[in-house]
Amino acid sequence: MRRLRSNPLVFLLVSLFTCFGLMFLSQSGILTPVEDLASIPLNVMSGFFNRIALSVSGGVTDLTELQNLRQRNAELEEALAQFQSELVELREIASDYNRLAELLDYTTSKANQEFVTADVISVDESNLLRTITINRGARDGISVGMPVVTGQGLVGRILNVSANASRVLLITSRDSAVSARLQSTRVEGSVQGQTAGNLRMTMIPLGQPLTVGDLVITSGLGGNFPPDVVIGIVTSARQFEFELFQEAEVSSLINFDTLEFVLVMTSFEPVDLSIFEQQTSETPGN
Amino acid sequence: MGNYLSIPILALAAVLQATFVPQIRLLGGGPDLVFLIVLAWSINIRLEGGVTWAFVGGVLQDLFSAAPTGTSAVGLIMIVFAVNQLARQVQRVGIILLLGLALFGTLFQQLMMIVLLALLGFNVDLIGDLSDVVLPTMLYNLVLILPVYWLIRRIQRRFATDSRFFV
Numbered sequence: 001m002r003r004l005r006s007n008p009l010v011f012l013l014v015s016l017f018t019c020f021g022l023m024f025l026s027q028s029g030i031l032t033p034v035e036d037l038a039s040i041p042l043n044v045m046s047g048f049f050n051r052i053a054l055s056v057s058g059g060v061t062d063l064t065e066l067q068n069l070r071q072r073n074a075e076l077e078e079a080l081a082q083f084q085s086e087l088v089e090l091r092e093i094a095s096d097y098n099r100l101a102e103l104l105d106y107t108t109s110k111a112n113q114e115f116v117t118a119d120v121i122s123v124d125e126s127n128l129l130r131t132i133t134i135n136r137g138a139r140d141g142i143s144v145g146m147p148v149v150t151g152q153g154l155v156g157r158i159l160n161v162s163a164n165a166s167r168v169l170l171i172t173s174r175d176s177a178v179s180a181r182l183q184s185t186r187v188e189g190s191v192q193g194q195t196a197g198n199l200r201m202t203m204i205p206l207g208q209p210l211t212v213g214d215l216v217i218t219s220g221l222g223g224n225f226p227p228d229v230v231i232g233i234v235t236s237a238r239q240f241e242f243e244l245f246q247e248a249e250v251s252s253l254i255n256f257d258t259l260e261f262v263l264v265m266t267s268f269e270p271v272d273l274s275i276f277e278q279q280t281s282e283t284p285g286n
Numbered sequence: 287m288g289n290y291l292s293i294p295i296l297a298l299a300a301v302l303q304a305t306f307v308p309q310i311r312l313l314g315g316g317p318d319l320v321f322l323i324v325l326a327w328s329i330n331i332r333l334e335g336g337v338t339w340a341f342v343g344g345v346l347q348d349l350f351s352a353a354p355t356g357t358s359a360v361g362l363i364m365i366v367f368a369v370n371q372l373a374r375q376v377q378r379v380g381i382i383l384l385l386g387l388a389l390f391g392t393l394f395q396q397l398m399m400i401v402l403l404a405l406l407g408f409n410v411d412l413i414g415d416l417s418d419v420v421l422p423t424m425l426y427n428l429v430l431i432l433p434v435y436w437l438i439r440r441i442q443r444r445f446a447t448d449s450r451f452f453v
Binding site (some may be wrong): 016021031050055 | 357359
C-alpha cells in the first residue's frame with residue numbers, strides 16, 4: 001500500500017480502475033442491493049431537506065408572486081381610475097343626449113318655428129337680476145327680445161347680444177313679466193319673477209276659477225313672446241277681498257339651476273310697441 | 287480524521303445538491319457542491335486524502351442520479367491528481383489560481399461526465415449540455431469556490447491531520 005502511494009501514476013490508475021469496476025458492477029445491477037441500502041439514510045436526509053427547500057422556494061415564489069400581485073393591483077387600480085373617468089364621461093354624454101333629444105322633440109313639435117341650440121356658459125343668479133349667458137350671438141342670427149325655451153317650457157328672453165354670446169333674462173327675474181293665460185280656463189294674467197326666484201301670476205280678474213295644477217302658458221299679448229309656450233303650473237292661488245285681482249303661485253317645470261342647453265326661437269320677432277306709446281304721448285290733449 | 291469527515295460532509299453536500307440546488311438552477315445548471323468541496327479539500331491535503339474525498343463524493347453523488355455508481359468519481363479523482371501535481375509546483379494557492387481551478391475543473395468534470403454518460407449509452411446533446419448545463423455550472427462554481435474554500439480550510443485546520451502544510 002505504501003508502495004502504491006509512493007507512485008502517483010499507479011495510484012491514479014488503480015483509483016480509476018476501481019471506479020470503472022464500480023461502474024461496471026452498478027451498470028450490471030450487482031451493486032443494486034448495496035446502493036439501495038446506502039440510499040436509505042440519504043433518502044431520509046434528502047426528504048427532510050427537500051421539505052425545507054420547497055418551503056424556502058415556496059416562500060421566495062410567494063414573495064415574487066406578491067410583487068407581481070402588487071404590480072398587477074397597481075395596474076388594475078390605474079385601469080379602474082381610467083374606466084371610472086370614462087364612465088363619468090359616458091354618463092355625461094348620455095345625460096347630454098337625453099336633454100338634446102328632449103330639445104329635438106320640442107323643435108320637431110314646433111315645425112313652424114326656427115331654433116338655434118345654445119350651451120349655457122355662465123349663470124348669474126343674483127337676487128337682483130337673474131340671467132344666464134349662452135354661447136350664441138349675433139353671428140348666429142340672435143337678436144334682442146327673442147324667446148328662449150327648453151323642452152319643459154319658457155326660459156326667458158334675450159337681453160343683450162354680442163357677436164358670439166348672448167345674455168338671457170330668466171322669467172324668474174324680478175324684471176321679467178310675461179303675458180300668460182291658464183290653459184284650461186283661458187283666464188289671462190301676467191307672470192312675474194319674484195325676488196326669491198319663484199313665479200307669480202298676477203292681474204287675474206276676480207271671480208275667475210283658479211285650480212292648482214292648471215297649466216300656465218304664454219298668451220302672446222304684448223308681442224314679446226309667442227303664444228302657447230308653457231310657463232309652469234299653478235301651485236297655489238289666493239284672493240284678497242280688498243284687491244281687484246287675484247294671484248297664483250306658479251312653478252316652472254324647468255330647473256334653472258341645472259340648465260345646460262336652451263333653444264333660441266330665431267323665427268320669432270318681438271313686436272316693438274314703443275312707437276305707439278310715443279305717438280300716444282304726442283297726441284294733443286293727452 | 288479527515289477521511290472520516292468526508293462521509294458526513296459530502297453526504298450533506300450531495301443531499302443539498304439534490305434538494306436545494308434544483309431550486310436555484312440557472313437554465314439547466316446549478317452549483318456542483320460536491321465538486322467544490324472535493325476541490326477545496328484536495329488543495330491543501332495529501333493525495334491519498336484528496337482521492338478518498340473524490341471517491342466518496344463521486345459515489346454519493348451518483349447515488350442520487352441515474353448514472354452508474356462511480357461515474358462522477360472518475361472525473362473528480364483525475365482533478366484531484368491534477369490539483370495535487372499543481373499544488374506541488376506552487377508555494378501558495380492564490381485566489382486567481384483557485385478561481386482558475388474552479389473554472390477549468392468544472393469544465394473538465396462536466397465534460398468527463400458527458401463523455402462517460404455517452405459511453406454508457408445515455409443520450410447526450412453536447413452543444414445543448416455545454417450551453418445550458420456546463421456554462422451555468424461553471425458560473426455558479428466560480429462564485430461559490432471562495433466561500434466553500436474558506437469553510438473547508440477552517441474544517442481542515444480544526445480536524446485534518448494529513449494536511450500537507452498544517453500537520
